[in-house]
Amino acid sequence: MTNLPLIFCIDDDAQVLRAIVRDIKNKYREKYRVVSTTVVKEALDSLLEMKNKGETVAMFLTDQRMPEMDGVTFLEHARKFFPDAKRVLLTAYSDTDAAIKAINTVQLDYYLVKPWDPPEEKLYPIIDELLDEWQGAYRPEFRGIKVLGYPYSRDSHAVKDFLAGNLIPYQWMDIQTSDEGEQLLALNKLTRANLPVVFMEDGSYLCKPGIADIAAKVGMNPHIKHDMYDVVIIGAGPAGLAAGVYGASEGLKTLLIERRAPGGQAGTSSRIENYLGFPTGLSGAELTRRAITQATRLGTEFITPQSVKDIKQSGGYNKIILDDGREINTRAIVITTGVDYRKLDTKGVADFTGAGIYYGAAMTEATACKGRDVFIVGVATLRDRRPCTFPSLRVTCSSSSAKKI
Known part of the structure; x- marks a missing residue:
């Protein structure tokens, strides 16, 4: 399964890396996906891509002595992207002082002295304990399209409405309340001026996209097959x-x-x-x-x-x-173009259509209205008094046109 949490192993010594990957896979391959590299730069470059994709890293296992960057410095970088991941340092006996200092500097969870043979005694009990602790707080990341924007934005509403109308699953992140959304902006060196931002499942993203741009990204612009x-x-x-x-x-x-x-x-x-x-x-x-x-x-x-x-x-x-x-x-x-909604001609309505004023019974903005006052104009279209889908909504209905906005 590609959506399993990751155990990320880094060591510049290919022989040591093969050994740790072999032992980790032998025990944990059913519940975790093990990835590895001997190049620190490759590991650093992959952090942002994994974060944008919605990957979850359960543990970093990294060597301390590497020519491009030492293990503690790498863990400092990795912590910015995956603060909840467990951090384990692979050390030689001469590196134990650096490992002990790292307990405070990067909240190191454990330092493992090489070699760890036999793994049944010197590796698995340690990894088991750390992963059990991590699993206690683990909540699976959403894997798919993420839409980051303002709740009462016409552009954000257009993106959500298009995705929902085409039955494309997505996760909405309100920039005003989502810490993860703020983190994604910061890690990708984006600002609120770039909103809305649509993060795709492959880790790429679109800033202020048009509907055609999103459609092309999700494969919805097929070629005309016949003359x-x-x-x-x-x-x-x-x-x-x-x-x-x-x-x-x-x-x-x-x-x-x-x-x-x-x-x-x-x-x-x-x-x-x-x-x-x-x-x-x-x-x-x-x-x-x-x-x-x-x-x-x-x-x-x-x-x-x-x-x-x-x-x-x-x-x-x-x-x-x-x-x-x-x-x-x-x-x-x-x-078969159907009908258009009869629009209110009240002054001010056009300025807020799609940004607080909506036509129709779409569910796109329903969750954003939870706990808020909602006014419905045109109760002649309501056929019954069925309980509201969101009981925390405070709903006021009016059969007359809105007189003032």
């Missing part, structure tokens, strides 16, 4: 997804274009109870997932996020021009 399609559907709400299923099931070359995320307005709903075939209801996300799976299995192709700029006719065929300039030829076009 000519039988039918192109514009809009991937429930109607568009259904059209994609029916078109592909009849053997037609079918392409579905969506400017934001599949599912449309229904895809953001926490519960849908009036959809055919689901008497107990289902969430918009589940409906979207099922429909996409069915459509792609039958052969429907997707392009998202992408908008249509123009539609023309040429030589008896329809030509669709996308925002990025690509052209698609098709025999038929089905437009």
